[in-house]
Amino acid sequence: MDGVLVCVSASHRTADFSLLERLSAAHGGAATHLTDPGVRGAVVVATCNRYESYLDVAADSDEDVQGAMDRALDRIATDTGVSAAELRPRTRTMKASRVAAHLFAVASGLDSVVLGEDEIAGQVRRSLADARKQGTTTASLERLFQMASATSRGVKNTTRINAAGRSMVRLALDLAETRLPAWSETSVLIIGTGAYARTTLAALRDRGVGVVDVASPSGRERRFAVRDGVRPVSADGRPDALAAADLVITSTNVVALDASDLSAAGRDPAHPLLVVDLGLPANVDKDVAHVTGVDLLDLETISLHAPVQELNASAEAFDLVDQAAKDFEQRSAEDAAAPAIVAYRTHVEQVLEAELARARARGDEDDETERALRHFASVLIHTPTTRAREAAAGGRLDEVVAAMRTLYGIEVGIEGVPPAR
Incomplete structure (x- = not known):
């Protein structure tokens, strides 16, 4: 098949x-x-x-x-x-x-x-x-x-x-910017310690955010903090971090925040909080959006604001992708000829080795002659190998198999090519 x-x-x-x-x-x-x-x-x-x-x-x-x-x-x-x-x-x-x-x-x-x-x-x-x-x-x-x-x-x-x-993270921060104090004065809590959390941290630092707290539902906040230079927040410390934060960004794989968490934190309703949920599945329960003083920005909302016209990719990028796809198809087709090419190469090499063995048995062990014969065999193999790849790329693999069978008696089993009748 x-x-x-x-x-x-x-x-x-x-x-x-x-x-x-x-x-x-x-x-x-x-x-x-x-x-x-x-x-x-x-x-x-x-x-x-x-x-x-x-x-x-x-x-x-x-x-x-x-x-x-x-x-x-x-x-x-x-x-x-x-x-x-x-x-x-x-x-x-x-x-x-x-x-x-x-x-x-x-x-x-x-x-x-x-x-x-x-x-x-x-x-x-x-x-x-x-x-x-x-x-x-x-x-x-x-x-x-x-x-x-x-x-x-x-x-x-x-x-x-x-x-x-721009990445989804950076777009989210662009949308958040108008709802926050100056970045240098913004208190940020990241919930999550994976690759997206690191991307988020890098984007925050690019904007001039100084101190960032990090919490982890899986308890990896200390390892993340040591590696990336942020403040770890334990489970016991989360209420205080939530109470102080201007911006909470979640990027984990579980529900990490709901309205009861904010209630337990004793947040001041007069202190605005923006929650950005970058998780899928969602990390933030929808009830958070109904808490006084809290705004929720999730992936669906972020995607609606993606400035597609501003982000038009160059024609060159699409051309590169199209050419790569064509190259992949050609290589895949050429690779289909590999069993036939290997069989042909093996056939020629077996004939060569048999002839060299007979020469040695006669006492003819001239190194120069052996090198010349091996070079000749390589030259002999080259053109049929090239033509076999070209034929396979052109959808004529069955012709390659038939030629091997007719000219050399080589039977090659290749998926999709019917055997000899």
Whole structure:
């Protein structure tokens, strides 16, 4: 059976944030549930703006591919508790060449709420690392995701997309700015100690914030504080930190703040507090927005304010992604010829070694002659190898296999190429 790459995608372009939140909440270990005899491997990319499953499907027909996509949707529905009836209209599916073009654009920040945002590249890399730990990658998925990361680096290094684009964190702080004292006078509490928390801290320091308190639902605040130079806040110290804060930013994976927390902190209603929830699933209960003196800014609200016109990516960035997708398809097609090329090379080398063995048996052990014969064999191999790759890239792999069989009696078993009759 052929291997076909497939993507099942729910993103900010197809689904609302409440659905994405429910999907993200249950994504742990999801890749292992997507594999079956018809799905060789899976990588799940789950972020605040998307939930996407990339699959390596064993397929002889379009019906096989469609069946794999249908099963994947059903399993995602089962794993996340979102009904298939609700999920299907809010997803889109891609296969073959469209998958590479889509993932490369995603990894480069060209499919984000904020064009050019840079967190997504790291999230794509971590998704592949997670799949490796779960044992669900394949050679095709590895190549796809590694080239996505390489494309992202190329876009970042050779275009101004990152200068034009801003991360979700920085956009949130831009929106928060008008509701706060001067940044140098703003008291900030970050709840969370992951990669997003570090990004948040860097963005705050760029704006001149001096003292930052950090709390962690998992108790890692001290480790974070030592590494990043902030003040750790223990569970016992959280009420005081909440009472003093002008700005609370959450970036963890659990509900970390609700109205009862603010009540227990004894906040002065006359002291305004802005809460920015960067978590998905949401870290802040909606009841916080009803507390006097408290404003809540969540991901859905932030995305509505993304200045898309200001953040238009350059045509050069999209051109790089398109070319990378074409290169990926060509390399994948060329790689399909590898078994035939290896078989041909082995055949030539076996003939060479047999001839050298006969020469040695006759007492002819001229080193110069052996070097010349080995060089001749390499030259002999080069042109057929090049032509085989070109033929495979042009969709004529069956001709390569037939030529090997007819000219040399070499039988090569390649998926998708029928055997000799």
